[in-house]
Amino acid sequence: MKQIGIFLRALEPEDLDLLVQLENDSSLWKYSNRTEPFSRALLQKYIDEQHQDIFEVKQKRFVVSYPDQTPIGFIDFFDFEPLHRRAGIGIIIHPDYRGKGYGKKALKLAEEYATKHLILHSLYANIAPENNASLRMFESCEFFRLAEKKEWNFYEGQFHDEYLYQKLLS
DSSP states (O other): OEETTEEEEOOOGGGHHHHHHHHTOGGGHHHHTOOSOOOHHHHHHHHHTTTSOHHHHSOEEEEEEOTTSOEEEEEEEEEEETTTTEEEEEEEEOGGGTTSSHHHHHHHHHHHHHHHTSOOSEEEEEEOTTOHHHHHHHHHTTOEEEEEEEEEEEETTEEEEEEEEEEEOO
16 A cells, blocks of 8 residues: 555564554553553564454554655554444554654555455544644544543543544545
């Protein structure tokens, strides 16, 4: 799956360092409902198990990569519901590559994959109101805010709202 300058590919053992770095960035845990780091061994096991079928495990992660195989981030399908033809989607781009349009390109590639290969009708994303870059990116890709979940997540010593965004795929 290619888009100008980047493509989506399967996780490889060589992606472990970036996976450890991004998954263990404690400043991002509030967005992924986590409170502690993952071990390298656990993340290596996660990579090793990526061959599992999305229909069984209900999730799938792709690497956002340059054509030379350099990874710059990850994009995930989660809560995959084949009966209802929907899934959640999340994305993380390494800080050095943010603000260059790669997240938007990766999201469009993921939408194409979801439509052609998973036959999905709908994608949704949960986004914190203060995550302005993510809000702008999803809105620019025609995701619409459906709801505001009041005091939905607890982090930094207080409750925070969360927005629910959705896109109907053609």
